[in-house]
Amino acid sequence: MTDQKLPWSIGARRAKIVAIGAAALLAGGVALSPAAFGDATPAKFPAAEIHKPSPVPDRIMLTPTATPSTSQRVTWRAEATAEWARAELLEAPRALVGGVPASGSAVTRLAALSSTPVNTSLGYASTYHTVEFTGLKPDTRYTYRVGDGTNWSEWIDFTTAASDFEPFSFIYYGDAQNNIDSAVPRVFRQAFAERPEAKMIVNAGDLIDNANSEEQWGQWYKASGFIDGQINNISVPGNHEYSGGLSQFWRPQFPYPDNGPGNPELKQTVYYVDYQGVRFIALDSNHQSNSTLMAAQTAWLEGVLRDNPNKWTVVTFHHPVYSTTGTRNNPQVRAQWGPLFERYGVDLVLQGHDHSYGRGNVATNRRSAAVHEGTVYAVSVSGGKMYALNNGQNWTGNGAEVTSTSQNTQLYQLIDVSQGTLRYEARYANGEHHDGFLIRKNDEGERTVNELRTPSNTTGQHVTVDRTSVAVKGEVKVSAYGYDPAEKVAVSLRKLGNTPGQAEIPVANLTADQLGRISYQLAIPASAKAGGTYEVFLSSANQQITSPAITLNGWRADVQARAHCVGANAYVSVTLRNGEGEPLSVEMVTPYGSRTIAGVAGGKSASQAFNSRAKSVPAGVATVDVTGMVDGDPVTMRVEAAYEAASCE
Incomplete structure (x- = not known):
């Protein structure tokens, strides 16, 4: 019998059938029992094997110095003795032909400043090395690598801070803490994808769940991967970085500037960094029951706020001034630090701990429905552990108001700093917008905090007046906010009940100030009818807003x-x-x-x-x-x- 030729080979057909079946599984969501994959469930790969060190550097981290325009610290982990741990640095070349600097390049070679072994929970020691590059040029891109002279990391780039103000972006995260190896990486990587040129990452504590867990620290580093080696990191300890005392990993990993209050317990957990016009201040809120350490931090905080040459100020610590969840309450933080934030004009207070999102301000700073003039307090979470909101009771019960909240959401925050504005936006893990505002500040330190524009806050009753009854020919003080600097605004008096645009009495053409404010003493024109009810109408390119009703009397x-x-x-x-x-x-x-x-x-x-x-x-x-x-x-x-x-x- 003659073999019959098939239009395709059996192998190809079988492959096609398998592919079609796989596609059907994906499209139809057919569930397979464990037995369908084999007789035995695969064994979990041991954490000790996943996270054990080798001679090849990992956990590479940029930490800022007190002079970030001319120096830079780098930490890494590797099986290398102190005598061999080293780094190489050069100004970033256009190419590394053959993977090495060109002949004649000015390469700086440095021995590690310190090498600290940490005995881990997985049965081995992890040794962390630190090097400090000094004598650098401001606002200059460098390439570096770390290793032992034989086993090197990849070459990594960073840029020093400018010597004066320059616009830049930074990223802020609340607690990672839980599901670090599964839920957290997508948050960190999405944030980096949206701000790849960010100069700083701020972590407000509880980076991990167990202070001395080698496995969790390994997961935390892997969550962001190469990002930590090219963007500076400012972190503060949360309560989960303490277990009896501060995590043994903290100081070897985070050799922050030693410019805090001077108490040994606060070394490299309380510090500040001046970066391109922003003073970043780190506090340790884990000592609320220790009056000595709280008093030391409070006195130091007032000093670094009072003697602050920077236009912008950002403070970060773990336990919130105003708690968003449950019956949590931090009265010592609120009583000792809160008044200083308001007195010295701190712009942002970035916190964690509550595993939910909340953002607000002191209530007396409110100027309109969409604008206030005080410090912004934010609480956020990046990890997978969530708590229920408390309906803002800790805010309103302590003289504050909460503007935006969210629960059961992972978030990251993008902050963009320019000379006159600071823009903040919170986004979900999938990149969608959740919350945001824009701070405008002039050279005298006056500021407005403006909600990002939406249809609900750029139309409607958002003009304030100092009285709602006034005589014809009398005066009303009119205030409005949320404009662009120098935006043109037309002011008119409009009788209620009329069709918009009909029977309006033009009053003035104004220009918003540098902070987006309008303030005007409106004289009620004689053409307005006594006994009538009117509203003040402000029209501009960005807003169409009105005042509460005003009754005009004949006296x-x-x-x-x-x-x-x-x-x-x-x-x-x-x-x-x-x-x-x-x-x-x-x-x-x-x-x-x-x-x-x-x-x-x-x-x-x-x-x-x-x-x-x-x-x-x-x-x-x-x-x-x-x-x-x-x-x-x-x-x-x-x-x-x-x-x-x-x-x-």
Whole structure:
């Protein structure tokens, strides 16, 4: 019998069938039992084998010095004795032909500054080596490698800091801590993909879960891989970097500047770095129960904030000033450090610990729905362990407000610094936007913190006014925020109930200041109708925003209140002056009584003193309802006047 030729070979057909089957599995999600893969489950590869050191360097890390424009520290791990650990450095060439610097290149060769063995939980020692390159040129790209003279790392590039201000970006992470080998790497790598030229990575503690776990430290280094060797790292210890004492890995891995308070316990956990116009300050919040170490940090912190030549200031530590989860609370951090952050104009406070996201500010710094003027406090998480939010109770219960929150999300934060702005954006692990704001700051240190623009904060009622009842020809102070510097803004008065754009009374054309602010004393024009209700409308290329409703009255009424002493008793006195127009009827109300006065003539005043029958009164507000006739109809407006506390003891 003659063999029949097939249109394809059996082997090719079999391969095609296997490929089709694999595609079907992927598309249809067919689950296979463990038995389908073989009789025995593969054994887990031992952690000691995964993470054991070799003569080839790994865990290479850039750590900044106190002079990052002219020096650089590098740490690495390798089986190398102190006498052989070394590094080579040269200005970055266009090519390394044959993998080595060209003949005649100026190559600097240095012995390690220190070599420190760490006995690990996996039965071997990991030796960390540190080298410091000095005498470098500012803003210059260098190439280096580390090793023992035979076993070398790859060549790696870094760039020194500029000697003066230059724009740059940095990345901030909250706790990695858990799922370091599975969930964390995609966060670190996505952040690097979006800011490959970042100059700094800030870790706000709990890099790992067990302070002295060789396996977890190995996972943490592998999560970012080569990135650590070319971008400087600023880290602070969290509670999981402590186990009785500070992790034995910390100082060999992170030889930070020794410019902290001077206490041995705080060495290389409390420090600062000045980098291209930003002062980065690292604190150790793990000592809240140790009054000596907290006092030392607080005094040192005030000094480095007070004597700060940089335009921007970023502080990082682990335990939040305002906690986002559960009943957590850090009163010592809040009481000792919080007032200093506000007093000295710290821009960002970057924290971790709560395994969720929260961002906010002190409530009294709020200027509009989308703008405040104070320090920004952020809490974030990069790892896979999550806690539930606490509805902001630790914020609002301590005089703060939380603007943005998120739970069950891994995040990274990208911060871009320029001369007049600092832009912050939090993104999820998949690269999607979560939160963001823009800080604008002038040379006098004034600033505004502006939410990144969205339709909800660039339209609607975002103009503030100092009063909502005013006489025709009277004045209203108008404030608005969130503009670009020098943005042109048209101001008009618009009667409520009219179609937008109809019956508007043009008032002024203004220009936003350097911080994106508008402040204007608006005189109510005579063409506005008394008795009507109006809004102030501000229109620009980026915003179409309005004020709360303003009632226009046919008179000018000024109200003042004050607390004072008459003998041993504290009184609150209220005075109304009828500036013009028809006679007014007045009802004055205070916590200590009320009175109605009829027929206050134009140009006249009415006063009443209310006896508290106590030796002191707290600060408060007096309310005055003023009624007058407008076009033959009675119109009532309410005016409030604040008074300060008084003590007659």
